[in-house]
Amino acid sequence: MQKRKNKGRFGDEASQRQLRVSELIKRNIAKILIDSNFYDQDRKNYSASVTEVRCSADLKIATVYVHPMDKIHSQDLTAFLGKNKNAIRHALGKEVSLKYLPDLRFKEDTLFEQIEKTNKIFRALEKD
DSSP: OOOOOBBBBBSSOHHHHHHHHHHHHHHHHHHHHHHSSSSOTTTOOOOEEOOOEEEEEEEEEEOOOOOOEESHHHHHHHHHHHHHHHHHHHHHHHHOOOOOOOOEEEEOOOOOHHHHHHHHHHHHHHHH
């Protein structure tokens, strides 16, 4: 299982400011997704859990990792959030006061699937 690394400016670990801004964005986007109901044209409600946010070194891009809470495909969720990222970014701008509000990029979080695969391998090894 490959662990995601927070990269800083020179390939090192993320700076303290990057981590603080990432956590601030994570909390506020989760709050925005809970407080405002986002529906598509079919009136399907999308609920998601924000598992991680990573900011670039210049804090201009924030990659938001989401995991669906309902029985929907994560590709549908990321596509829907990608279409509504301007509304989410606008709501985020009202909540946080940053010099530059980062551009949001939504990606599906595959960490849970990787953990499940690893657990299956361990169970198979225990049986042998």
